[in-house]
Amino acid sequence: MVATTQPENMDLVSDRTDAYFNRTQNIIKHYGDKEVVYAIFLRRPVVSAPRLVLRWLDNIFEKEKINATYYVAFPEGEWVGAGLPILYLKGSFEQLVPLETILLQKLGACCVAACNAFQMVQVLPNADFIAMGARHCAGYEMQELVEYAAWVGTKAAKRQSKAKGFIGTASTSTAKIFGLGTGLGTMPHALIGYAGSTVRAAEMFHEQHPDQILGVLIDYFGKEVTDGLEVCRRFSDLAAQGKIMLRLDTHGGRYLEGLNRQFSYALIMRHAPETLQRYCSEKELTHLAGMGVSAAAIWWMREKLDEAGYDKVKLIASSGFDFTKCRMIAEAKAPVDCIGTGSFIPSLWNETYATADIIAYNGQPLVKQGREFLINFARQHVPGL
Structure with missing residues (x-):
């Protein structure tokens, strides 16, 4: 049976760490301990997101009476160049060696996800973002790592450009990271199938959750414009108050209602012609004027809502919004x-691999060939190591 509890005692740590670290610990116990300094880094540029790994280290240090300290070279939310150490650990080799595997698990993915979130919200600073990645995670530990990272990326973006960024997550368990008491979102497609119509699903939602913004998926029947406008007519008071949000989630196998490739290009030429006047890859062209939730689809839906007098109704878009699509x-x-x-x-996932190297033994600098830059960086930037 696979354990699901957090590895916050040494028995669990030993079970989950690489076996060669446990064997190394046994060797050190026999031949004698040394004080060591670890440098932990990633090979690609990232945004520093160390809080969860530091929380874990604090807990394990306290519970297991581990004699060690750490130094954060790049505080949370700071940009980190490729190969630059984010974190240093100093202490007993015997006590620290079993921690490396889990330490790296808790740092690498956070920092890369934070970087991705930062870049995405930077290019769309006026849009709110909702972290809806829980279903794509390999369990809750990963979910907590990446959704914390979305918060870090937003914090970094707010500092640089006052971007709105991620305002919450889809699940209540991680909503607390954003200071919320519950998860955010609209409704699943399954509710619309259950209700039999988009409007009836909206009615059910509003009857049961009258205090919530009425967020409605409108692509289930392939009639985004028709169903979207019908929802607005049914709840005209909410529409006038800006309390309706229509969600575009049209899949990549068809165009949003009323669009085709040619008309989609025409929409982009009308609103942002300069975008098509440079070279675009096929993927970029799809994001602009292709099937699914394209820029043209958003413009078309906005136009139809405004024409009908629903200019206060908001649009939420989903489906494959990575950095390239956001851009x-x-x-x-x-x-x-x-x-x-x-x-x-x-x-x-190989971009998330964090690495740890020991750079000093009993105060004497020493590192494997080719990683001398870790020692040089420590000498210049890390006091007391």
Whole structure:
């Protein structure tokens, strides 16, 4: 049976760490301990997101009476260049060696996800974002790591450009990271199938949750414009108060109602012609004027709502909103109010691999060949190591 509790005692740590670290600990016990300094880094640029690993270290240090200290070279939310150590650990080799595996697990993915979130909200500073990646995670520990990272990326972006960024998550368990008591979101497609119509699903939702913003998916029947306007007519008072949010989630196998490729290009030429006057890759063109939730689809839905007098109704867009898609939506000036996304989760998992190297033994600098830069950086930037 696989344990699901947090590894916050040494028995659990030993079970989950790489076996060669446990064997190394046994060797050190026999031949004698040394004080060591670890440098922990990633090979790619990231945004520093160390809080969860530091919380884990504090707990394990206290519970197991581990004689060690740490130094954070790049505080939470700071940009970190490729290969620069984020964190240093100093203490007993015997006590620290079993911690490396879990320490790296808790740092690497956080920092890359924070970087992705930072870049996404930077290019769409006026849109709210909702972290909807829980279903894509391999369990709650990963969910907590990446949704904390979305908060860090937002914090960094707010400092630079006052971006709105991620305002919450889809689940209540991680909503507390954003200071909320509950998760955010609209409704699942399954509710619309259950209700039999988009309007009836909206009625059910509003009857049971009258204090919530009425967020409605409108792509279930392939009639985004028709169903969206019908919802607005049914709840005209809410529409006038700006308390309706229509969610575009059209899948990539068809165009939003009323669109085709040619008309989608025409929409982009009308609103942001300069976007099509440079070279675009096929993927970028799809984000602009292709099937699914494109920039053209957002513009078209906004136009139809405004024409009908529903200018206060907000649009939330979802489906594959990674950095590239966010950038193209921004270039097309598409009027989106909110993005629901889990695509800040790293897509190339090997980019999340953090690495730890010992750079000193009993006060004497020493590191494996090719990693001398870790010692040089420590000498210049880390006092007391």
